[in-house]
Amino acid sequence: MEKKVIHAALLGFGTVGTGVYKVLKNQEEEMEAKLGSVVRIKKIMVRNLEKAAVKVEDPSVLTNNWEEIVNDPDIDIIIELMGGMEPARTYILAALEAGKHVVSANKDLIAVYGKELLDMAETHHVDFLFEAAVAGGIPIIRPLKQCLAGNHMKEVMGIVNGTTNFILTKMTQDKMEFKEALALATELGYAEADPTADIEGLDAGRKVAILASVAFNSRVVFDDVYIEGITKISAKDISYAKEMGCDIKLLGVARNTEEGIEAYVCPMLIPSTHPLASVNDSYNAVFVNGDAVENAMFFGRGAGELPTASAVVGDIFDIARNMKANCCARIGCTCYKTIPVKKMADTRNCYFLRLQVEDRCGVLAEMTAVFAKYHVSVAQIIQKQAKPNESAEIVVITGKVREGDFRTAMEELSGRSFVHKISSMLRVYGE
Amino acid sequence: MEKKVIHAALLGFGTVGTGVYKVLKNQEEEMEAKLGSVVRIKKIMVRNLEKAAVKVEDPSVLTNNWEEIVNDPDIDIIIELMGGMEPARTYILAALEAGKHVVSANKDLIAVYGKELLDMAETHHVDFLFEAAVAGGIPIIRPLKQCLAGNHMKEVMGIVNGTTNFILTKMTQDKMEFKEALALATELGYAEADPTADIEGLDAGRKVAILASVAFNSRVVFDDVYIEGITKISAKDISYAKEMGCDIKLLGVARNTEEGIEAYVCPMLIPSTHPLASVNDSYNAVFVNGDAVENAMFFGRGAGELPTASAVVGDIFDIARNMKANCCARIGCTCYKTIPVKKMADTRNCYFLRLQVEDRCGVLAEMTAVFAKYHVSVAQIIQKQAKPNESAEIVVITGKVREGDFRTAMEELSGRSFVHKISSMLRVYGE
Known part of the structure; x- marks a missing residue:
């Protein structure tokens, strides 16, 4: 079923919403040639109608009534840019149920309810796309x-x-x-x-x-x-x-x-x-x-009005092309496996450790003895001349060790009298 | 029209062809879940059957007969990895005409005959994809x-x-x-x-x-x-x-x-x-x-067996998904404008210039006088102490200037007796 004009509605008209409005305007002349159809914003849901009025050519597109949008059979695409859990989740689910395609940049929601949203999209054979939810304008x-x-x-x-x-x-x-x-x-x-x-x-x-x-x-x-x-x-x-x-x-x-x-x-x-x-x-x-x-x-x-809008509009155009080719929901949820997620304690990393210790002979030996007990090896070490009556500062990068073991070593170390303070414990990225 | 097994044929079995064969093998278990179908290599066209036989599980897939491939109604996707103009162009056009989808990594061909190939694909409502033709494995x-x-x-x-x-x-x-x-x-x-x-x-x-x-x-x-x-x-x-x-x-x-x-x-x-x-x-x-x-x-x-194969297989999978959703040729040629291409002489650039000149007073003034005549300004200059009886070496980065003007300046400069040699002329990237 080909459609020359595709109507969309924006939920939210903040930074990204304004960006999407602008980018669609900028693309207006080319859409027909690019997509075989023209995408028009028919409604924009905002909290404050007056405040938003200055940002649009025709203020009659503005509404604060969700029912007006979800019940409008003309509207095919809902662009959710409100952020947060509610009412975004309720609105998106209702839109998908009503057979509307949804584009969302809402990482908070997708990181928790991604499966629910994608399942709903699949059930109703519509698209749910979220390129803008990760790394803004970057295609990923x-x-x-x-x-x-x-x-x-x-x-x-x-x-x-x-x-x-x-x-x-x-x-x-x-x-x-x-x-x-x-x-x-x-x-x-x-x-x-x-x-x-x-x-x-x-x-x-x-x-x-x-x-x-x-x-x-x-x-x-x-x-x-x-x-x-x-x-x-x-x-x-x-x-x-x-x-x-x-x-x-x-x-x-x-x-x-x-x-x-x-x-x-x-x-x-x-x-x-x-x-x-x-x-x-x-x-x-x-x-x-x-x-x-x-x-x-x-x-x-990774953020910003127009870069994030670039990703949102890419999704909108994809849906327009899917509608033209009659193949919406062509690629839905791709999580077809169930792989367990490891506990952080079971990961293996190298660690950067900065600590203040007593400035006396034998301290290094005692410290590294604790390390050895928990399989912590030393890859790099820096110790600089301490000032009189001050702690010595030691900086270590360890070899690769199970995080749980490293934490136990740190607990034991912090209980030793020669350790005045563990100032920093950071992981080192490596393969 | 859903199809559980999609048959493909490889044209060429060199580095990238072998990579594609391996990547498809690696993906075999997951294809059904990922795509809703399984892509199998039914034929591989090679020049030397014997040499290729060691690289495949079942040598009966090998052929040196193009007709066997293009006339096989079972084969839906042709993967052209031969490179060069002919017979690649003839084969691809024939494959598209026969209603087969084509994936190609052939930049030589696409850079010249891209329009012809994409038009043919559109006419026959099939996909012609070429992600691997530019920058190997990088999605672009x-x-x-x-x-x-x-x-x-x-x-x-x-x-x-x-x-x-x-x-x-x-x-x-x-x-x-x-x-x-x-x-x-x-x-x-x-x-x-x-x-x-x-x-x-x-x-x-x-x-x-x-x-x-x-x-x-x-x-x-x-x-x-x-x-x-x-x-x-x-x-x-x-x-x-x-x-x-x-x-x-x-x-x-x-x-x-x-x-x-x-x-x-x-x-x-x-x-x-x-x-x-x-x-x-x-x-x-x-x-x-x-x-x-x-x-x-x-x-x-940007190259290599598996990285390039990654891009080729991405295209193959896209076609498999299009076949499942019955929306092949969803995105074809996107050249809907006709913008002229400028002559190089009309571009504006900054230039890096290294030249050997006579080591005497006044040379810099004469050189920059020639520059000024053609609107070439100096942004950076380096001249180091010359050895006795040797030319002085001058290195300049110019301001932005029309390439045609810069070339004329260089011609005039190279005719001057104080210029011993123009050793390098390079452009400087800038916005």
Whole structure:
């Protein structure tokens, strides 16, 4: 069933919603040639009609009444850009049930209810697309589901939060401390008034859940992802890391190992020669490794009005093409396996450890004896001349060790009298 | 019309063909769940049956008879990996005419006959896909046609030839001269016995033609692309470039400007801070700029058995999904515009110039007087102490100037007695 004009409705008219409105306007002249149809925004659901009126050509498209949208048989595509759990979830499910296609950028929702939403889409034979939910404008969901479908993906990881990457870049390049860099990020609009979801790694964790699910064909939800933020990182850690040939980045990592899926977000040391190490400011990048493609990386703007709208409109156009070819729901949920997710304690990593110890002969021997007891080997160590009457600072990068063992070693170490303080414990990214 | 087993035929069983055979084997168990069907290689066309027999489980799949393939109604997908113009073109056209879908990695052919092949596919309502023709395993064609379809792309450029990138990397990191680096590339299997297509930029030029066509929705063919190779680059150029904050890369550049499309391949200086500058060895990367997505980059293996096979199999799986959803030819040729391609002389660039001049007072004034006559300004200049009785070496980076004007200035300059030699003339990448 061919349709010359396809009507869509926007739910939410904030930064991304406005972007989608603009990008569709910019594409208006070419849509017919590109898609064989024209996509028009028929309704925009907003909270404040007056405030939104200045942003549209024709204010009659604005509504605050969901029923007007879901019950309009003319509307084929719902673009959900409200964010959050409710009412987004209820609206999306109702839209899918009503036979409407849905495009969403809502990572919070998809990381938890992805299966429910995709199942509902399948039942009603409609599309539910979410390219914009991970890494903003960067194409990654569709490349994983289609271009790289011939791979068994071993790993998908990267920098998937622009706010924290901006903060860590400032801490690295301008030697700022965390608080100062956060204040700058807030001032420049990179950090929200409440930055918790970004700086505590929650936002990145949601993206890791979605990426892992798509890459490994097995559902990983937000609760499966181990999460640490960047609030405890100091400029000193970054400077020691540099000395050891590494940068510190907030990495989201998902690995498909023989014992199950590893999925975590934490600040990590990464060799300065790794392509991700030079991804700076608010840029995002996703690195993948598959048995056929080997290494590949996708880099770009992970947020922002137009870059995120680029991904949303890509999804909208895909649906328009599906409608023209009468093949909606052509690719739905791709989680056809059930792979267990490993506990963080069972992952194996190298660790960066910075600690203050008593400055006397024999301390190093006692410390490394505790290490040895739990199979922790030393790969690199730095100790600098301590000032009189001060603790000595020791920085260690360990060999690969089971996280559970390392934690036990740290507990035992922190109980020893020669250890004044364990200042930092960070993981080191490695294969 | 659903089909549980989809039969495919391989034309050519060299590096990539073998890779595709292996990747399909690796995916065999999962295909049913992933695609709703199973893709099987029914025939492999080879020149030497005996030589190929050791590479397959069942030698009865091998044939040297094209008729056996094109006339087999069981075979739905033809995978053309022979390369070159003929008989590849004849075979592909015949396959499309026979209603078979075609996947091809043949950049030589597509860069010249892309329109003919896509038109034939459209006429017969079948798929003609070619993700592997550009940048090997890196997803770029599908992301441009789908994920980024909401953009007016302004630029698509990058490192699209692994052989030359390997050579330039060795010249940069190990200070090798071109010949030495080429010999190493040949020894390691990165360069072919006849390396002309790589080192003269022809291979990259074909990829630029294809990328420009897809990115700007307007057909650009191989003949439209201005091409220079890397054979004249010296270690000295690279070392001066470094001093000026740049690396030298063989870049393929396509730009959509108000006056038309620019499309060229040449060695260029690029700021060392640009993400492409750190793409080394045989890696490829494609950088895109669009009005919505802003900057994005796609990085990975541009060649090799399994990485290229990854892209080919992605296309095969897409066709399998299209067959299941009964929507083949869902996205065909996207060149719905006709934008003229600019002459190289009409592009505007900054230039890196290394020349030997007479070592006497007034030479710089005479040189810059010639520059000024043709609107060539100086942005950076290096002149080092010359040895007695030797020419002085001057290295200049110019401001932006029309290429035609710059060439005229160079002609005039080379006629002046104080100019002993113009050793290098390279373009500088900039926006």
